[in-house]
Structure formats: structure tokens, C-alpha cells
């Protein structure tokens with residue numbers, strides 16, 4: 313097995329949403345310290361726009377805002393990043409307000425008037441807790457380049473947010489060219505994404521749905537314990553892709569979040585319900601795919617304009633110029649605010665093509 317590991321990204325970007333200029337200035341000054349990058353907005357709609365483009369580590373929002381509440385903002389922000397840590401600030405200091413915020417998915421709350429030390433301690437504590445909870449992502453593909461095509465930009469976004477991303481590619485793609493070239497290209501592409509790479513050695517075009525495929529994925533899952541898994545869709549004409557989907561579901565049966573991505577061989581039955589905005593990362597995705605030089609000259613599905621147009625099309629579902637589409641196999645949310653080890657399944661409600669979490 314070949315493994316490549318990228319350097320971790322340690323700085324935390326904090327988006328503040330506060331319409332009171334004095335309070336906003338206070339928070340900005342308090343958090344003006346090494347390790348924090350602070351971006352401040354007075355309007356929640358502007359913050360939502362920024363969340364599509366910025367890799368945000370934590371959202372710190374007032375509860376009372378013009379146009380929507382802090383809880384509305386929390387729910388809409390989690391459409392883009394279901395794991396986004398959120399701390400709410402409230403001037404209406406009752407225990408009921410605080411427990412209401414926690415019950416509705418906030419990681420913590422701050423009472424106004426704010427105290428700088430409490431603010432810094434709370435933000436640091438939530439970031440530390442969420443980093444530990446969110447830092448493992450596994451993307452599984454049958455062949456070199458599958459993962460990059462399906463979720464390359466989403467993975468870059470994870471890396472930018474400080475997550476640890478591992479790509480598991482089950483075969484070395486010997487049907488598509490010299491194995492040595494394909495390994496080198498896969499390593500280069502993973503390096504460009506900032507991901508670790510684990511290369512299996514299952515037979516290209518003859519990957520089984522069970523046995524060795526499940527064993528290999530289970531081994532990796534046992535070692536990594538990923539919070540989020542991306543794998544092939546069942547709605548795909550390629551037999552290896554379908555086999556990897558089925559094996560992934562067995563091997564990842566205990567993993568809290570599992571999503572299926574789109575391949576060039578997807579069928580019309582591919583039915584995504586989650587859309588990751590990738591305007592900020594699509595160029596880097598295309599750069600990673602360009603690393604597959606032995607394929608880009610002969611495979612029309614790797615053409616830049618097709619990959620960009622595909623993302624451009626799916627962007628309309630998430631009010632973004634470009635998006636990567638995902639089918640939802642399983643989506644559970646950790647209630648970190650109540651207990652680090654408590655996990656509950658949330659209901660999923662589809663609204664206009666989005667999926668909202670609700671308790």
C-alpha cells in the first residue's frame with residue numbers, strides 16, 4: 313500500500329454575525345489573536361453568501377438579527393456544512409433561551425454583555441471539541457481518478473476546514489494504462505487535494521461486491537474511524553462502481569455519515585439530495601484531475617469544460633455557481649453540545665431540493 317500524508321491546516325476562520333456595531337467590534341478585538349482569522353458581517357444573508365466561499369471553522373452569531381434569527385441562520389448554514397460548529401450569542405439571558413439554542417443544534421452559547429475571557433474560552437473549547445469530532449473523512453473509489461471526479465472539490469473544502477482526508481482507491485487501474493504511471497498520478501492528485509492516499513490492489517474491472525472488497529474497506533475504516541464517508545453511487549453503469557458502493561455500505565454500516573457521489577458513468581437514476589458549493593475549490597479540483605496525464609488525453613469525461621459544466625449545472629440547487637451533488641445514504645449528527653459521545657439520528661426533510669436537519 314502507498315500512503316501520502318499532507319500537512320495539517322491549523323488556523324481557524326471564525327465568521328461573526330452581529331448587527332450591533334459595538335458588540336461586533338468587541339468580539340473582533342477579543343478574537344484578534346494568533347490562530348484565529350475573523351470575518352465579520354452585520355447581515356445574516358451576507359454571512360450565508362460568505363459561507364459558500366470561505367472555509368469557515370466556526371460561526372459565532374447573535375440570536376436577534378435583521379431578516380432572520382440566529383437559529384434560522386444556523387439551519388441554513390448547516391445546509392452547506394452539516395458539521396459547522398455554531399456558537400450563539402444572546403442578550404436575553406434566560407436558561408430557556410440557552411437550552412433552546414442547544415436543543416436546536418448550537419454547540420454552545422454566550423450571554424451578553426460579553427466577557428472577553430469567557431468568549432475566547434468558549435470559542436477555543438468548541439473549536440477543540442469539534443476538531444476532534446470532525447477531522448476524519450474517507451473517500452472511496454474503485455479506480456484512480458474516481459474520487460477526484462466525484463468529490464475532489466468537496467475534499468479540498470474539508471482539508472481547508474482542517475479535516476483529515478483519506479482517499480481509498482481499491483484498484484490500481486491497470487485496464488486504463490501502466491500501473492506505475494497510474495500510481496504516480498494518483499499520488500500527485502492526492503497531494504494536490506491535500507489528502508492521504510491508500511491504494512488497494514483489487515483487480516480492475518473485476519472488483520467483487522463482497523469478500524476482499526469489504527475486508528479491505530473494513531480494515532481502513534477500523535483504522536481511521538471516519539465521521540464522513542463518500543463512495544460510489546449504485547446508480548452507475550460501471551460494474552466496479554456498483555460493487556464498491558455495495559461493499560462500502562456493508563463495511564461502513566456503523567459510520568454516521570455516508571454519501572454517494574456522481575461518476576461520469578452515473579445513470580439518470582442518480583438522485584442527489586445534498587449539494588456542496590464548490591466555487592472556491594473547483595479550480596483546484598481540475599488541477600488535481602490534470603495530474604492524471606495518462607488519462608486526460610484519451611478520456612473525454614475528464615475534459616475541463618465537461619467537469620466545470622457538470623458542477624455549474626448542479627450549482628442551481630444550492631444558489632451557487634458550481635456544486636458537487638451527493639446522494640444521502642446516511643446522515644446522523646453528533647449532539648456535541650450535550651455530550652461528546654451522544655449521537656442521535658436526525659430526521660431529514662426535503663425542502664426545494666435541499667435537505668434540512670430538524671430535531
Ligand SMILES: [Zn+2]
Pocket residue numbers: 454455458550553
Ligand atoms: Zn472508475
